[in-house]
Structures are given as C-alpha cells and as structure tokens.
Amino acid sequence: MPPPDDRPYHHGDLRRTVIDTAIAMLDERAGPQFTLREVARRAGVSHAAPYKHFPDKAALLTEIALIGFDRLRDALRGASLGANADALAALTAMGWAYLTFGQTNPGLYRLMFGAELGGNPDLHLSDRAMGAFDEVIAVLERGQAEGLIRARPVRGQAGACWAQLHGLTLLTLDGLLIAEKVGECAITAALAVLVEGLATREG
Amino acid sequence: MPPPDDRPYHHGDLRRTVIDTAIAMLDERAGPQFTLREVARRAGVSHAAPYKHFPDKAALLTEIALIGFDRLRDALRGASLGANADALAALTAMGWAYLTFGQTNPGLYRLMFGAELGGNPDLHLSDRAMGAFDEVIAVLERGQAEGLIRARPVRGQAGACWAQLHGLTLLTLDGLLIAEKVGECAITAALAVLVEGLATREG
DNA sequence: ACCTGAACACCGTTCAAGT
DNA sequence: ACCTGAACACCGTTCAAGT
Numbered sequence: 001m002p003p004p005d006d007r008p009y010h011h012g013d014l015r016r017t018v019i020d021t022a023i024a025m026l027d028e029r030a031g032p033q034f035t036l037r038e039v040a041r042r043a044g045v046s047h048a049a050p051y052k053h054f055p056d057k058a059a060l061l062t063e064i065a066l067i068g069f070d071r072l073r074d075a076l077r078g079a080s081l082g083a084n085a086d087a088l089a090a091l092t093a094m095g096w097a098y099l100t101f102g103q104t105n106p107g108l109y110r111l112m113f114g115a116e117l118g119g120n121p122d123l124h125l126s127d128r129a130m131g132a133f134d135e136v137i138a139v140l141e142r143g144q145a146e147g148l149i150r151a152r153p154v155r156g157q158a159g160a161c162w163a164q165l166h167g168l169t170l171l172t173l174d175g176l177l178i179a180e181k182v183g184e185c186a187i188t189a190a191l192a193v194l195v196e197g198l199a200t201r202e203g
Numbered sequence: 204m205p206p207p208d209d210r211p212y213h214h215g216d217l218r219r220t221v222i223d224t225a226i227a228m229l230d231e232r233a234g235p236q237f238t239l240r241e242v243a244r245r246a247g248v249s250h251a252a253p254y255k256h257f258p259d260k261a262a263l264l265t266e267i268a269l270i271g272f273d274r275l276r277d278a279l280r281g282a283s284l285g286a287n288a289d290a291l292a293a294l295t296a297m298g299w300a301y302l303t304f305g306q307t308n309p310g311l312y313r314l315m316f317g318a319e320l321g322g323n324p325d326l327h328l329s330d331r332a333m334g335a336f337d338e339v340i341a342v343l344e345r346g347q348a349e350g351l352i353r354a355r356p357v358r359g360q361a362g363a364c365w366a367q368l369h370g371l372t373l374l375t376l377d378g379l380l381i382a383e384k385v386g387e388c389a390i391t392a393a394l395a396v397l398v399e400g401l402a403t404r405e406g
Numbered sequence: 407a408c409c410t411g412a413a414c415a416c417c418g419t420t421c422a423a424g425t
Numbered sequence: 426a427c428c429t430g431a432a433c434a435c436c437g438t439t440c441a442a443g444t
Contacts, residue, residue, distance in 0.1 A: 009425055010427055031318035037417065046429045048420080053427095057418070107318075115234035115313045119378045150399075156392025159380055162361070163393050167370030175322045176364055189359025190366050196353075197400025212444055213408055240436065249410050251439080256408095260437070 015053040017043045023064055026107030030173070032114050036060070061117055066128045068105065068112045073131035075101045080139055087143030088199060094139060095165055095191050109169060136161050140198075149198050157198055164194045166190035210384035218256040220246045226267055229310030235317050235375070239263070264320055269331045271308065271315045278304045283342055290346030291402060297342060298368055298394050305372035312372065339364050343401075352401050360401055367397045 011017065021042050025034040030035040036057050037047040054060040079097035102109040117123050131162040136158045143149030168190055171172070171177050213219065224245050228237040239260050240250040257263040282300035286293040305312040320326050339361045346352030352360070371393055374380050380389040 009429090011362035014427085031321065033318070035417065036419095047418090048430080049428055051419070109316045110321075113373060114237070115310075115317065115379055118234065118313075118376060122377070124377055124379050125381075126270055152393065152395075156389060157396060159374075160367070160393035160396035162382075162396075163370030163374055164367050165370070166374060167366030167368070168362075170316060170373070171362075171369060173321060174316055174327055175324070176327050177366075178328075186359055186362035189356065190363035192355075193360060193363035193397070193400035194367075195400070197396035197398070201404055217408085238436065240439095250437090251411080252409055300435075318413090 011043070011045055011049070013044065014045060014049060018050050018053060018060065019064060019067070022060060023067070023108060026064070027105055028107070028112060030106040030110075032061070032107060032111040032116055058117075061111060062120065062123050064108070065112045065117055065123055066126065068108045069126075069129040069132060071105070071108075072098070072101050073111075073128075073135060076132055076135040079136045080135060086148055087146050088141050088148050088195060090139050091136075091143065091161070091198070092191060092195060094136065095161075095194070099169055099172070099187060102173060106173050110173070113166065113170075133158060133162060143198075148200060150200050160197070161194065164190065206236060206398075212250070214246070216248065217248060217252060221253050221263065222267060222270070225263060226270070226311060227315060229267070230308055231310070233309040233313075234236060235264070235314040235319055261320070264314060265323065265326050266312055267311070267313045268320055268326055269329065271311045271331075272335060274308070274311075275301070275304050276331075276338060278336040279335055283338055286314075289351055290342050290349055291351050291398060293342050294346065294364070294401070295394060295398060297339065298364070298397070301368045302372055302375070302390060305376060309376050313376070315374075316369065336361060336365060346401075351403060353403050363400070366378040366398065367393065 021039045022034060025039065025042075026032060036050060040047045040050055043049075050060070054063070073166050075097045076094050079093040083093040111117065111170055112129075123129060137154050140149055140154045140157050140161070144151055144154065168177070168187055172187065221242055224242045225237060226244075228242065229235060239253055243250045243253055251268075253263070257266070278300045279297050282296040283293050284369045286296040314320065315332075326332060329340050340357050343352055343364070347354055347357065371380070373391055377392065
C-alpha cells in the first residue's frame with residue numbers, strides 16, 4: 001500500500017513503527033543487516049526522524065533484541081504449560097518451541113545472539129533476556145522433584161539445554177544440518193542425546 | 204612499524220597480506236565487522252588494490268572462513284590424537300579444543316558461522332568445512348566399536364556434539380555463561396550432560 | 407600483470423531550520 | 426514536541442589511467 005499523500009507532518013507513533021518495520025526487515029533477510037535509512041523510507045519519514053526516538057542504531061537493535069527475548073520466553077512458557085505431561089515431555093516440547101522460534105524469526109534470533117550486540121551486559125544479563133532461561137530452569141527443577149531428571153545443579157543442566165538448542169537453531173539456519181550429511185533427522189537425534197543426558201538412568 | 208618509504212609499486216604478495224590482515228582485525232574486534240578499506244590501509248596499498256585479488260568482500264570473507272575451518276579441523280585432530288585414551292576421553296579433549304578455538308579466534312569463529320555467509324553452500328557444505336565434522340564422526344565410531352558409546356546413528360550423535368559445542372562456544376563469547384547465573388562451571392556441566400547422553404548406560 | 411586516484415551510490419550521524 | 430534537508434565522514438565498488 002503506497003503511503004497516502006496526506007500524511008501528516010507528525011507521524012504519531014513513529015517509535016513503534018520504526019521497531020515493527022525493522023523487525024519485519026530483519027526476518028525478510030534472515031540476518032541482522034538492515035539500514036536505518038531504509039526503515040525510515042518504509043515508514044515514510046526522513047532518514048533523520050528515527051533519531052528523535054533512538055539515540056543511535058545500536059539502541060534500536062538492543063530494544064528489538066529485548067522484544068525478541070520477551071517473545072522467546074512467551075513461546076517457551078506456552079510450550080511448557082501446553083504440555084501437561086511429565087517434565088521430560090515438557091522439556092522436549094520447549095525444545096521444539098525454541099527451534100520453531102528460531103526458524104520463524106531467523107533475523108530476530110540472530111540479532112539476539114549476534115556479534116552486533118555480543119557481550120552487551122544491558123542486553124544479555126537483563127531480566128528480560130534471562131526470562132527464557134528461567135523457564136528452562138523451572139521445568140528442570142520440576143523434573144528433578146519428579147525423579148525424572150538426575151539430581152545435579154539445575155543451572156548447569158539449563159546451560160546444557162540452552163547451548164544445545166542454541167547450537168541446533170543456528171546450525172539449522174546456516175543450512176548445516178541437512179539430512180545427507182548428518183542423518184535422517186539431526187534435530188530429533190540431538191534432542192534425544194540431550195534428554196538421555198539429563199534423564200535418570202532408571203527413568 | 205611504519206611502512207617504508209621505498210615500498211615498491213607492486214606489493215608482491217598482496218593476496219596473502221590481505222587475508223592475514225583481515226584475520227588479525229577479525230579477532231581484534233571479536234566480530235566479523237571489518238572494513239576492506241582499512242585492510243588496504245594497513246597493508247599500505249590503495250583501497251582498490253584488493254579487488255585485483257578478490258572479486259568482492261564476500262569472496263574474501265569466504266576464503267577466510269574456509270581457512271578457519273581448516274584450522275578448526277587441525278585443532279580437533281590434534282586433540283584426538285593427543286588423547287591416546289578411550290574414545291570418551293578423546294571426545295572430551297576434542298570438546299575442550301573446540302571451545303578453546305572459539306575463545307582464541309572469536310572473530311574468525313563468528314565469521315565461519317555468521318549470517319554474513321549463512322546458507323552459502325560453497326562454504327558450509329564444502330569438504331574443508333566438513334573436515335572438522337568428520338573428526339568427530341571418527342571418534343564416535345571408535346567409541347561405538349569400543350562399546351563406550353551407545354549404538355545409534357553416528358551422524359545424529361555427531362550433530363548433537365557439534366550443536367552443543369557450537370552453542371557453548373557462542374554463548375561463552377556472548378558472555379552469557381557467567382558463573383552467577385549458570386553455575387560454577389557451566390561448560391564442564393554441559394559437557395558432562397553431553398557425554399552422559401552419548402555413553403552407554405553400563406559404561 | 408599489478409596498482410592508483412577519482413568517481414558513484416550508498417550509509418550512520420548531526421544540526422540548524424521548519425511545523 | 427516532533428520532523429526535514431543539507432551536510433560530513435565514512436564505505437563497497439568501478440574504471441580509466443599509470444608503472
């Protein structure tokens with residue numbers, strides 16, 4: 001839809017429009033490369049207008065990444081609640097939800113963990129970013145209480161889950177887990193190894 | 204050291220100098236962002252000179268990433284040969300060698316798997332990129348023959364190893380696996396989960 | 407055969423000026 | 426309070442011209 005010629009001088013909600021446009025461009029290109037000037041062009045404002053709402057491009061990227069972590073936490077929480085089975089089944093459901101999130105939002109996912117914002121403590125150590133991590137911890141604690149998951153420090157186990165899911169997501173996005181090199185369904189196999197490493201031997 | 208004033212008009216080995224300079228800049232910044240013009244500046248040539256050796260920046264990045272995969276394969280092979288113990292010990296040694304490679308070459312590692320070259324079949328599906336993967340497969344096959352690793356399709360197990368190591372490497376580079384959030388030593392814990400998921404129950 | 411310098415079309419960012 | 430347009434210092438890439 002072309003922008004109307006009677007566009008007012010004041011946009012009204014440019015901050016939200018910039019964020020939404022940038023996220024859309026992110027997943028169009030499946031990578032964290034987009035141009036602030038093109039965002040402004042699509043929003044129908046001058047290339048300088050976004051600077052009234054964000055101090056610079058890095059601030060916009062950080063804001064978007066935090067929104068991504070919110071969405072990831074919601075996806076994991078939904079999968080955890082939807083699976084009213086034992087903790088191991090819930091953990092598997094969360095694993096698939098995590099992978100689906102990455103496949104559905106490739107550019108957003110790469111931005112959340114990419115070098116552009118890597119090591120930024122305001123992002124990765126924020127409560128919003130850790131929210132997704134806490135969902136995994138909660139299910140692992142439940143599994144230990146149920147006797148389905150080995151009695152080990154949950155944070156170490158959560159780290160293993162996160163690393164496995166993060167690696168699987170990125171290798172899939174890179175096209176590295178194709179069937180002919182890695183087996184029939186590499187993702188299923190990898191999740192099985194993870195679950196067997198967490199489950200009690202008598203489980 | 205300043206460039207000598209008697210620098211000849213013809214550089215001599217500009218192709219190799221460009222690659223080496225770019226790799227050095229990559230790991231200085233711990234990210235895959237560097238400028239072709241700055242590479243040329245450091246090499247003491249005009250900004251157009253590199254175009255006589257690489258068609259564009261993407262070709263240089265691909266070349267560098269392939270060199271990175273060569274080095275990663277060498278590191279894994281060295282760890283595998285150095286550990287003349289059982290296959291599980293060799294696998295753990297390879298895991299630590301993988302993580303060390305990422306910590307030592309953060310920018311190079313991110314380039315090898317980053318969005319800049321993501322999904323490029325000439326890179327990730329090349330024999331050079333798959334060489335590192337084959338080292339893991341060899342050790343897993345040995346472990347199955349020794350009865351230390353569960354009899355499952357090795358390619359699925361190798362995918363699980365790779366995903367776990369890739370995820371651990373990147374989360375560590377992002378500063379996400381710090382002790383206070385994730386436990387005393389998240390890496391040790393994650394590798395333990397991986398090994399327990401691969402090892403035979405009677406092992 | 408290899409390199410330079412000017413040129414082109416971009417980009418992020420700033421700032422005086424407009425509404 | 427919010428937005429524009431010109432400006433600045435960059436970048437990747439091209440190409441005629443130099444050695």
